[in-house]
Amino acid sequence: MQKLYSGNEAIARGAYESGVKLASAYPGTPSTEILETMVQYSEIISEWAPNEKVALDVAIGGAYAGVRSIAVMKHVGLNVAADAFFYVSMTGIEGGLVIVNADDPDMHSSQNEQDNRRYAKFARVPCLEPSDSQEAKDMVGAAFEISERFDTPVLLRITTRIAHSHTLIELGERPAEADDDTPLTYRIDRTKYVMVPGNARKRHPIIEERIKELSQFAEDFAYNLVEMGSAELGIVTNGITYQYAQEVFPRASFLRLGMTYPLPPALIRDFAAKVDRLVVIEELDPFLEEEIRLMGIPVEGKSIFPIVGELDAGVVRDCATQAGLHPPSPTASPPPIPPLPMRPPLLCPGCPHRGVFHITNKLKVVVNGDIGCYTLGFLPPLSALHTCGCMGASIGVAHGANKAGAKQKNVAVIGDSTFFHTGMPALLNTAYNKSDTVTIILDNRTTAMTGHQENPATGFTLSGKPTFEVDFEALSRALGIEHVSTVDAYDLEEVETALRAALDVDGPAVVIAKRACALLPVARKDWMPIEINPEQCNGCGLCFKIGCPAIVRSEEKDAKTDRFLAEIDPLLCTGCEICAQVCPRDAIYFRDEMEIK
């Protein structure tokens, strides 16, 4: 029976059915669920790595040792893993190696838009792109066959709409020989696997030759589909766009490329010759378009369809209509709607990051942020973050600004998972090159933003097994930081005292603000809504400034100030008491006052 699988679940299943033995990843939307699904297959060793570069090196190690291995990451993860991506293209592998990469057109949850098919060409690595979950599953198998046949890593590229769309798939089985227990003999081959210049010079022509052979292979690759319809319009497309294009042009001719690098020149030339007008419909970069134009074939693409954001059937139709490719559709314009109140993502009620930002605001330091839930501290009313670029950037940027002699002190704010990802070398740098940078590690005991993954500070692995737990104080000291303190992120006085002391230190310092994410089960069991004492509240509004969704405006006004009193939504409040500490009139009950009130 067919089952509904998301693209991510299908890829995990595909890995299982392909006999994959080793999987390593760092979480990141939209690819996170791939490993979270993979770990349910006990035959596969599935691990969270501290970052994508490590994840890819781990998978490469598996492939060098001779087993099918897979590394998974979101698009920006491949920037982090790029160094490894390039060397493994040069060395090739023993067992198959597939890198699953999820691009995020429209940046649903990312800091930038980038088209990672560019990496495939850049590193001479073949790139496969499925158009639905069935193909996502099956192409994992195809990718491993290509990897082993051509001695190359393979990039399996999906986008958010493939990753997070559910479509029907037919399940297969795992080959029995995949789990044969005979110990592996590691094959030593120094000229192939030691990439010193002398060896690398020998490898480079080989990989250039490999790409030529792959381009030949692509001519009959089963996932490069030609579907002839009317000769008036020939559409070249890939991935999810194939679905949109079919919906808009049910009668056109299609060349759907399942392998988007390298391309099959004869197949494309032949298709182009059979149609009157050749158009590429692809999301993000004009990747296929440029390649086809380089073949000397006249083609249109980005002159019709946008280069930014996501496409959908509606966008494809509208653009095609403008270009005269599609008859105008009778469109009734939607009714005018007044501007609606937004629901931007917010720091949750009880979020331990909130109080730290209240204090950094109070001390008027420049806050260099990083990537995680705390990035949301940039939103009003906190407006507490002043820079944020990519994972691990905060500490280096703060160090640079401090070295440059900025008048205001620059601090770095970084989450536990992000600190392991790329924060550690940057912290070492503040010690090595001595700046007055204060690094605040927001240790909320989880990787929250991507949905609560374990990390080296949580004491558990991806498969739920207990493991060692990093001691941030010891780690910071080992990295050369002498002034280190740990505070409870819910205790504003403690946070303020520690931060002031750290700012006064001559040299780098670390403050670890520790408190479990309010949505973790351990924290949930302590939820206890607190209340406002309407007799004491005079509507000053200071509690609104911490931006807690649980604090709302009541209907009641203070007689003297004529301002609305505050109220706490008992369904949202967790009882973190940050508002109670901020209130200058003691108008918010602390937990222990709730009982006696």
Place this chain on the structure above:
Amino acid sequence: MKAINFLVVGVGGQGALLASNVLAEVGVRAGFDVKKAEVHGMSQRGGSVNSHVRWGEDVKSPTISQGEADVLFSLEKLESLRYVSMLRRGGVALVGEFKIPPLTVSSGADAYPTDNEIAHIFEQVTDDFHFIPTLTLAKEAGTSRAHNVVLLGALSSLVEDVPEEIWLEVIAERVPEKYVEVNQAAFQAGRLVS
């Protein structure tokens, strides 16, 4: 049977994804090709969420384009307005009575639209607009959490080709065992309203 595009919307934490999972699975069991699209990530509570569910003979795009949703299934009143432009002319809008004021409303900076304003905007697109007393009926059935299942019940009576047993069976599989009965009661209550 006819192809149908459902757009399920609500606020994070309300159970929109449970509703769309049920809807998708019901479609599969009723013999349709089904696709479902949503965007995950951002683990915060309280954001606007949407999920596209399409039933058809051979569904291509997993997402629904502007003006092509046959059914707008909204668990929250304000959220329904955010997606008016997705509804096809003459489509069905089922809007739960649930009201969750966003931060800017509870702090007094913005106003929450009135029921009349909401109804008036929908009237320009369709006559088939219904507020459903989801919370009231769910509480009567035993738990306010089942408000999403009340709305599924209301929807089920519009999709006449699909037998009731399929809905009940899928709901029973998707909710925790001790809440099956309450949810089935909530479903029945919703089924009777429209």
